[in-house]
Amino acid sequence: MFVDSHCHLNFPELRGQLPAIRQAMAEAGVDRALCICTTMEEFDDVHALATQHDNFWATVGVHPDTENLAEPGVQDLVQRARLPRVVAIGETGLDYYGMEDRKGGRSVADLEWQRERFRTHIRAAREVQRPLVIHTRSASADTLAILREEGEDGAGNRAGGVFHCFTETAEVARAALDLGYYISFSGIVTFKNAQDLRDVAAFVPLDRLLIETDSPYLAPVPYRGKVNSPAYVPHVARQLAQVRQMPVEDIAFATSRNFERLFLQQEQAA
Template sequence: MFVDSHCHLTYPGLAEQLPAVRQAMAEASVDRALCICTTMEEFADVHALALAHSNFWSTVGVHPDNEGVTEPSVQDLLDRAALPRVVAIGETGLDYYGMEDRKGGRSIADLEWQRERFRTHIRAARACAKPLVIHTRSASEDTLAILKEEGEDGAGNRAGGVFHCFTESMQVARAALDLGYYISFSGIITFKTAQELREVVAFVPLDRMLIETDSPYLAPVPYRGKINSPAYVPHVAQQVAQTRGMAVQEVAEATSRNFETLFKGVTA
């Protein structure tokens, strides 16, 4: 019934409890999940989950925040994207959040390596015709500009993809939709402080929406502050349904259908 379109099941807190995680998913009617890769070093483990379980799939990519890890070439990404059950390129994108604290006081100009990494992922996605899983945080202007510069302009032969764990403005949502991208919402939409984001939930067309947990992070209310799990994605769907004044089953059906449309080959 429900699909978690973005989770990190190789991370501590979930990896060592996988049988229990899968049991909880079944009990919550979460039928499928996309396991996200954030470094080349972890790809084998992420991919192994997809190979071992018929309702898991994987991505390949390097998160923009990860430093001191293997920097992939386009060919590195293409080689892994060609493997069975790898359905997307990412998690990729840009993250400028906390320049003073998290980035050691560096400037945005100092993060050119992030922008070049993002371009590599876009080029790989276009070459293999698989969608991008995009992370953008405090960097939406550059994220959108680079997508356009690399040919992701909403027309012609493009990779497409999803802006995952969306926390940006209505303006950014419109721009992403104009480029033909999907928008995915996480447990953040259940937080009391997220009223502006719920307005974006009400705005985004249902046929361009996905839901996710981003496990083990961002557990929805009533589990906020605890380790997140794919079993909690129904709470995201329930908030979408409440915000839009519709039945939760309609949200489940629409977002599951969108998952199948965007990520080819993920039917059960």
């Protein structure tokens, strides 16, 4: 019924609990999940989740905040993206958050390596015709600009993809939608101080909407502050149903259909 379009089941908080997680998913009506890769070093573990379980799929990519680990070229990503049950490139994108604290006082100009890595992922996605899973934090203008520069303009032979764990403004959402991208909401949309985000969630067209947990992070209310799990994604769906004034079953159906259209269409056609 529900699909978690973004989770990290190989992370330490979750990887030892997979049988319990899968049982909880079944009990909550969460029948599928996309397991997201954040480093090349972890790809084999992420891919194994997808090959060992017929309701999991995998991605390949390097998170924009990752440093001092293997840096992929286009063909490194393409080769892995062509493996069975790998359905997307990412997560990738830009993260400028906390320039003073988290990034040691570096400037945006010092993060050119992030922008080059993002371009590498876009080029790989276009070559292999897989969608992008995009992380953007405090960097939406550059994220959108680079997508356009790389030909992701909503027309022609593009990769497409999703802006995951969306926390940006309605203007950014409109721009992403204009490029043909989907918008995914996480447990953040349930937080008390997230009314602006709920307004964006009410605005996004139903046929471009996805739900996710980003587990083990960002557990929705009433589990905020605890370790997150794909079994909690129905709480995101219920919040979206409330702000959009529609039955949660309709959210479940639409987001599941959107997941299939974005991530599984090419696999099913192969």
